[in-house]
Amino acid sequence: MFSKIDVNGDGACDLYDFLKAEQPGDGDSADVTWNFEKFLVDRSGAVVERFAPPTTPEEIAEILPKYL
Numbered sequence: 001m002f003s004k005i006d007v008n009g010d011g012a013c014d015l016y017d018f019l020k021a022e023q024p025g026d027g028d029s030a031d032v033t034w035n036f037e038k039f040l041v042d043r044s045g046a047v048v049e050r051f052a053p054p055t056t057p058e059e060i061a062e063i064l065p066k067y068l
Contacts, residue, residue, distance in 0.1 A: 007031075007032045008031040008032055016032065018047070019039045019047055019050075020032065022046070022047035023039060023047045023048075023049065023050035024050075025050050033053075034053045035053065036053040037050070037051065037052065037053050038050070038051040038053075038055060038060065039051075040060065040063075040064075040067070042067045043067075048067060049063070
């Protein structure tokens with residue numbers, strides 16, 4: 001659970017491949033660009049939002065009610 005994984009490239013973890021496919025982001029590539037990039041998954045398992053690293057938990061908390 002705490003071992004290093006790849007999030008981009010051919011060796012990327014299946015979870016991150018799924019997250020990036022569902023929410024590819026705004027750039028030229030769906031790659032995770034930096035630590036602390038965040039994905040929001042709803043109750044049914046749908047990836048509903050992707051947030052850049054500077055997004056704070058407080059900012060995410062503001063939109064959570066629409067998914068609860």
